[in-house]
Amino acid sequence: MSDKKDQLESAPQREKPTIVEPPPGTMGTGFFTTSVDQAIGLARKNSLWPLPFATSCCGIEFMSLMSSHYDLARFGMERLSFSPRQSDLLMVMGTIAKKMGPVLREVYTQMAEPKWVLSMGACASSGGIFDSYSVLQGIDRIIPVDVYVPGCPPRPEQVIDGIMKIQELAQNESLRRRYSKEYDDLLTKYKID
Amino acid sequence: MPAFTIKTERDQLTIDKLTERFGADGFTHERLYDTMCFVVPKEHIHDVLRFLRDELDFTFLTSLCGMHFPGLPLELGAVYFLHNMRLGHRIRVKTHVSLKEAKLPTVTDLWPTANWMERETWDFFGIDFVGHPNMKRILNMEDFPAFPMRKDYPLEDPTREDKNDTFFGR
Numbered sequence: 001m002s003d004k005k006d007q008l009e010s011a012p013q014r015e016k017p018t019i020v021e022p023p024p025g026t027m028g029t030g031f032f033t034t035s036v037d038q039a040i041g042l043a044r045k046n047s048l049w050p051l052p053f054a055t056s057c058c059g060i061e062f063m064s065l066m067s068s069h070y071d072l073a074r075f076g077m078e079r080l081s082f083s084p085r086q087s088d089l090l091m092v093m094g095t096i097a098k099k100m101g102p103v104l105r106e107v108y109t110q111m112a113e114p115k116w117v118l119s120m121g122a123c124a125s126s127g128g129i130f131d132s133y134s135v136l137q138g139i140d141r142i143i144p145v146d147v148y149v150p151g152c153p154p155r156p157e158q159v160i161d162g163i164m165k166i167q168e169l170a171q172n173e174s175l176r177r178r179y180s181k182e183y184d185d186l187l188t189k190y191k192i193d
Numbered sequence: 194m195p196a197f198t199i200k201t202e203r204d205q206l207t208i209d210k211l212t213e214r215f216g217a218d219g220f221t222h223e224r225l226y227d228t229m230c231f232v233v234p235k236e237h238i239h240d241v242l243r244f245l246r247d248e249l250d251f252t253f254l255t256s257l258c259g260m261h262f263p264g265l266p267l268e269l270g271a272v273y274f275l276h277n278m279r280l281g282h283r284i285r286v287k288t289h290v291s292l293k294e295a296k297l298p299t300v301t302d303l304w305p306t307a308n309w310m311e312r313e314t315w316d317f318f319g320i321d322f323v324g325h326p327n328m329k330r331i332l333n334m335e336d337f338p339a340f341p342m343r344k345d346y347p348l349e350d351p352t353r354e355d356k357n358d359t360f361f362g363r
Contacts, residue, residue, distance in 0.1 A: 099334045131349045133341050134333065 020046055037175050044088070044114070045171040046076035048163075051087035053107060055094030058121040058153040062093050065156040075163055084110040089166060090143075095123040096136045108143045109192055113178045116166050119145045120159055122152045144186055203282045204229040207249060214244055230285040238288045239298040242273060246303050251275040251284070254300070257310035259318030260287070263344050268292045269320055273300070290320065299324040317342035 023042055025034030050072070054062055066072040066080065081087035084107045096104055108117070119139055122128035125148045127137035139145060146169055149162040177183055187193065207229065208222055220233045220241065233241045245251040255274040262268055267289035276283050290297060299322040300307045311322040312331040319340035322328060330337060339346050 099332075127350065127353060131353055133346070133348065133350055135350065137350050137353045 038171075040175060041171040041173065044173075045167045048075070048077055048089045048116075048167065048170060049079060049081040049087045050077055050089040050091050050118075051081050051084055051107070051111070053090060053092045053094075053104060055096060055100065056123065058093035058124070061153040061156060062091065062120070062159065065159050070156040070160065072160075072163070075160075075167065077163075084108075085112060087111055088115055088170075089163075090115065090117045091120060092117065092124045092139050092145075093120040095128065095130055096139055097134055098136050099134075101136050101142050104139065105142050105192070114170075114173065116146045116169060117143060118147045118149065118159075118162055118166055120149045120162070121154055122150065125150065128152060142190065143192070144190055200227075200282070203277075203280060204284070207245075207282075207284060210249055211241070211244070214248075215241065225285075228283055228285055230287060232287045232289070235288045235290050235297055238286070239300065239303075242275075242286065242300055242303055245275060245284075245286070249277065250279055251277045251282075253278055254304040254306055254310075255283070257300075257307055257314060259314040259320055259342065260289075261318060261343050265289075266291065269295050269318055271297055271314060271320060295319055296321045296323050298322070301325055316340070319343065 020042065022032065023034050023038035025032055025038070027033075052059065052062055052066075054060075064070060066077075072080075077089075084090075088111075090108060090111060092104065108115070117139075119125045123130060123135075124139050125145075127135050129152075131137070136142070147162045147165045149158055151158055154162075204224070211220060211231070215237060219237060220231050222229060222231045224230070231241070253276040255276045257271060257273050260270040260272060262270070269292060270287055270289040273286040274283065275286060288297065295318075297320055299311060301311065301322075301324070308325070308327070309331060311325050312327070312329065314320050315322065315325075315328060316330045316333050317340060329335065333341065341348075
């Protein structure tokens with residue numbers, strides 16, 4: 001009997017689930033002040049809606065990422081958006097043929113600001129092993145990319161790392177960035193208006 | 194009777210029937226990789242295929258694709274893979290065309306399935322099938338500037354930047 005009790009006591013204590021840390025600010029009884037930038041950054045960071053643009057084996061890896069074992073929902077991505085108009089994060093996973101290029105570009109232009117792009121795997125990032133006339137040698141030739149995840153295919157942990165990098169970007173992005181001249185120039189460079 | 198003997202007999206029968214109809218000069222034949230292969234001049238290709246379908250029961254066009262042999266006077270060509278379903282008998286029919294006059298009569302009137310196969314052959318080898326109802330590219334982009342399966346077309350993407358001597362020792 002006493003053995004059993006010991007076992008129960010020695011079992012590892014699960015940490016209580018926590019909510020996100022508040023940004024730096026002033027807290028008092030019943031109020032909290034911080035800058036709009038940081039409050040909105042916090043909201044954006046923890047409620048990204050990803051749009052999976054999965055064309056090959058990286059897409060299969062992504063399926064395991066979003067299902068229960070790796071669980072993308074832990075990062076505030078409970079719902080995947082299959083419409084570009086309601087998504088913040090374009091996840092390009094797999095080989096993009098040159099014929100597919102205009103489609104991907106159209107999907108990107110249909111997304112509302114602010115939007116981020118994650119390029120998963122060697123094919124999306126650089127063409128990978130498909131050094132061929134018919135394959136786009138990296139999606140950054142047609143749309144701007146924020147985070148590249150290397151691998152062929154990357155493990156789900158690597159993609160989680162990439163997603164956390166995107167979250168960092170989303171949290172720390174200035175609210176004025178999307179209206180800045182630099183951002184305009186970037187889009188002009190890609191001939192997106 | 195062993196299977197290969199039956200095949201040889203059927204091949205011989207096909208040769209005899211074709212010789213009877215088109216004459217011994219109308220085509221050449223050879224046995225390649227266990228399959229009888231007929232080489233027919235492009236002027237007769239449609240008649241030969243029609244004869245094979247109607248008289249010798251090759252009712253099924255398994256596949257159709259292009260060929261390219263740089264350096265030969267007739268560089269380009271097409272192969273028709275035919276199947277006699279009733280006897281389980283397969284043959285190939287080849288025909289050659291020159292690069293300048295890369296034109297062949299369509300066989301979409303014999304086998305409707307040839308529609309996409311001929312479009313693919315046009316897409317990758319640039320062989321024009323005269324009389325085809327919808328002769329345009331099927332897999333590549335419509336504004337693609339070349340016929341990529343020809344041997345003089347470079348396979349690798351020329352704009353790729355990460356493959357240089359430092360990493361690949363070329």
